[in-house]
Amino acid sequence: MGIYSNLGIEYFNKQKDIMKKILFLLIAVLATQTTTAQNILIVDNTDKNPSGSNYYSDLQEAIDAALSGDIIYVMPSPNSYGNVDIEDREGLTLIGLGYNTSAINKNFNYGSEVGTIDVDNSSNLVFKGLQISSLFLDNPNT
Numbered sequence: 001m002g003i004y005s006n007l008g009i010e011y012f013n014k015q016k017d018i019m020k021k022i023l024f025l026l027i028a029v030l031a032t033q034t035t036t037a038q039n040i041l042i043v044d045n046t047d048k049n050p051s052g053s054n055y056y057s058d059l060q061e062a063i064d065a066a067l068s069g070d071i072i073y074v075m076p077s078p079n080s081y082g083n084v085d086i087e088d089r090e091g092l093t094l095i096g097l098g099y100n101t102s103a104i105n106k107n108f109n110y111g112s113e114v115g116t117i118d119v120d121n122s123s124n125l126v127f128k129g130l131q132i133s134s135l136f137l138d139n140p141n142t
Contacts, residue, residue, distance in 0.1 A: 041066055044075040059114065060084045066092055074112040074130060083115040089122040096130040 041054045041062045056062040059081040062072050068089070074081060074096040086092065096112025116134040119125060 038069040038071060039067065041070060041072045042075065043072060045079055045081060046077050071095060076110040076112055078110050080113045080115055085118045086122050086125065087120045091124045093126040094130060095128045
């Protein structure tokens with residue numbers, strides 16, 4: 001009986017090790033999912049801007065509040081959103097509707113215009129559908 005009990009213990013220990021590995025992988029996957037969560041921030045400098053924790057009327061304030069991986073929607077406006085600085089950011093996405101999109105979408109007669117964007121010590125930035133007057137890159141990370 002001693003041989004069978006030793007085999008049972010070895011089998012149990014192997015199963016225990018496998019369960020530990022599966023549990024570790026599960027925790028790692030869940031941790032990755034929570035750290036890669038992204039927020040959507042909306043910027044609208046017209047008089048129609050709604051209120052809420054993710055709504056801003058100033059683009060610089062939205063950039064300052066954004067975390068890595070966040071997306072900022074820059075709503076169409078007859079007014080420029082002005083100059084902004086993006087410092088020490090990674091994985092930030094700014095999406096506008098584009099410039100002079102009235103032919104595409106009759107609801108918007110304006111684009112999403114930004115003055116100068118000064119990028120310093122940042123990487124993995126994405127700009128889509130924005131009319132940008134000037135773009136400066138200082139110490140870009142790659």
